[in-house]
Amino acid sequence: MALSSWRGGDAPPAVTSDPCGDVVSDVNSFQCGDTVVSVRDLRVRGSVVVRQAGRGCVVGPASSSGRICVQFEQREDLSDNRLNCLPDELRHALVGGHQVGTRVRAARPLEASRGRSVAPGMPGIIVGPARELHPPHRRLLVRFALNGDEAVEEIACDPDDVETAIAGNFRRGNAVIATRDLRVGGAIVVREGVLGSVIGPSSSDSQHRVTVSFSHREDGSRNRLNCVVNEIRLYLAGGLEVGARVQVTRTVSLGSGGPPVPGGTRGTVVGPAADEPLVKVVVRLDNVPPNFGPAERELRSDDLALVIAGGFRRGESVSAAKDLRVKGVVVVKQGVVGTVVGQSATDPGGRVTVAFARREDGRCNNLNVVPAEIQRTPCTGGLVPGDRVAALRQLLVVPRGAYGSVLGPSCARSSRVAVRFQPADETEEEVVLHVEPEDLRSLHAVGEDVDDDGPEMPDGGDEMTEDTVRATVAGGYDRGDTVAATRDLCVRGKVVVRANVLGTVIGPSGDDPTGRVTVAFAWREDGKSNNLNVVTSEIRKVEPRAVARGELCAICLGELVEDEDTTTGSAPSTAPEEAAVGGQDICRMPCGHVLHAGCIRAYLNHQTASTRLSPSASTNSTSALAPLKPAQCPVCRRDVLP
Secondary structure, eight states: OBSSSOOTTSOOTTOOSSTTSOOOOOGGGOBTTOEEEESSOEEETTEEEEOTTOEEEEEEEOSSTTOEEEEESOOTTOOOOOEEEOGGGEEEOOGGGOOTTOEEEESSOEEOGGGOEEOTTOEEEEEEEOOOTTTTTOSEEEEEEGGGOSSEEEEEEOGGGEEEOOGGGOOTTOEEEESSOEEETTEEEEOTTOEEEEEEEOSSOTTTEEEEEESOOTTOOOOOEEEEGGGEEEOOGGGOOTTOEEEEOSOBOOTTSOOOBOTTOEEEEEEEOSSOTTTEEEEEESSOOTTSOOSEEEEEGGGEEEOOGGGOOTTOEEEESSOEEETTEEEEOTTOEEEEEEEOSSOTTTOEEEEESOOTTSOOOOEEEOGGGEEEOOOGGGOOTTOEEEESSOBTTBOTTOEEEEEEEOSSOTTOEEEEEOOSSTTSOOEEEEEOGGGEEESOSTTOOOOTTOOOOOSSTTOOOGGGOOOOOGGGOOTTOEEEESSOEEETTEEEEOTTOEEEEEEEOSSOTTTEEEEEESOOTTOOOOOEEEEGGGEEEOOOOOOOTTEEOTTTOOEEOOOHHHHTTSSOTTOTTEEEETTEEEEEOTTSOEEEHHHHHHHHHHHTGGGGGOTTTTTOHHHHHGGGSOOBOTTTOOBOOO
16 A cells, blocks of 8 residues: 555656755655654654654554654553654665665666666665565665666665765775864864774765764763764775885785785785775786786785885985975975885875975975985984894893894984884883994994894903994093083083083093093083083082882882892993882983883883884874984983983
């Protein structure tokens, strides 16, 4: 029994829209036997009798004009009476969770009338349930505009034949990350870089917004968030992006039985893999042989390397070869240090995206440059990025003899280099420290045997091999000694270091090695970070202060308990940074603050070393430059420079 004289072969009067526009339902949209749900709370004389999303079955037309008689499964007043509802108070309960008016696209080729077909990806709109007897209401009626024809065709489809069209070409289940801090009512609820999953189109604005379930919200809520398409981006394994040019690093055998992909093959990233989207990506390979099979293959991100213009590598340290301009205005001065982020999104084959340490316009955006505008930056001390080195003395939480690799020059002080030190065992984290080259031993000498157990340091305390002997320092000081200024230190009549400010001995002065000492002070009044050459009478050696009972670690708020039996002789005089207190190692920072060694190691790892694993590192210039910028003391926020 239909609700009007509409016949199945006629154009349904219930739909008033352009060929694929919005669907507007009226009483003619429903037929006897249709399963419906209420779109809001339904009331009778002010009292709610049916809650929103209550399910029911259409019985027929109501006696009053323009209404529909519905038998609901449950009523709040426990009555069995039917309810006369307006059409806009109901919606069809369609198979697959779809709704009338939802924009979809064909997931596979579909047959249409007169020999025509619907190609995969063609947009359409759901009109309602398919009016079929076997099985009833298990299919969808979808309207497609075929090849731009004025006439449209409505096709009965299975739920798997179509997929919801989501703004920004996202798909249900896509892993995405927030491209910036997301706010609700002015408060940040999702931080930039947080991972999420696409649920579907927003019910309030399906053409411009996407509903996303984020893994973490700052307000502790588990609610989903409706995001504008430019507030999220597709997350691909390995930090890759759609359209990125990649190269296969080794021969990859495919489990499907197809021919292996040879190493060196290049291609373009198309999107995430269907089965393992967080591990694999779909790559469209170049110059595929005739019998190779499909050009698009699912490959692990670990087997791929970005092909960056000029042969640069992601994370490589570079500097501007000349003044860089945007619209005629200099934004980066010649010689400013930066880090290669990856390929340019607009020109992957010809430009490089670089995060520079400083921009003249005060902005922190990355810059797309041609390879001729940047150059590889050499480090001080004859080191180059990638060199294997070993620590010649205790460097905060890094023990003497620890292995490391040079990342590039320090953005804080030109005399230092950023080194990523490997952990001594699996229970520790790797850290990045900015150290003087004199505190390092290069492991790239000809014929030198390098293994993974750390450099073999000679026994006997401070003895060193001939190639690691360092010049003596005036006044009997040693490199790494903690000193304090005995008075205000002036340069050209201006005080640059106040009395009693702590510092670290770097070595003998290059100008007067027998009479002066080079010191890195924790604080300078002029705001500079340069080392200072002082005479021996201007500084005094400072012994590590004892930890008072009841003093707390500023990171974990645990107590630093002084135990005289364990602190006596626990740390050599040449390495006062780390000692045992109450059975737990402590670390004395260059600025004088005392923290648990395990806490400061984890803190340094979080501040520098771990940023390279962040999914947002490729779009955030601050994160990209983090290893080349020293971490700061969690108490006084001064640079950590051992």
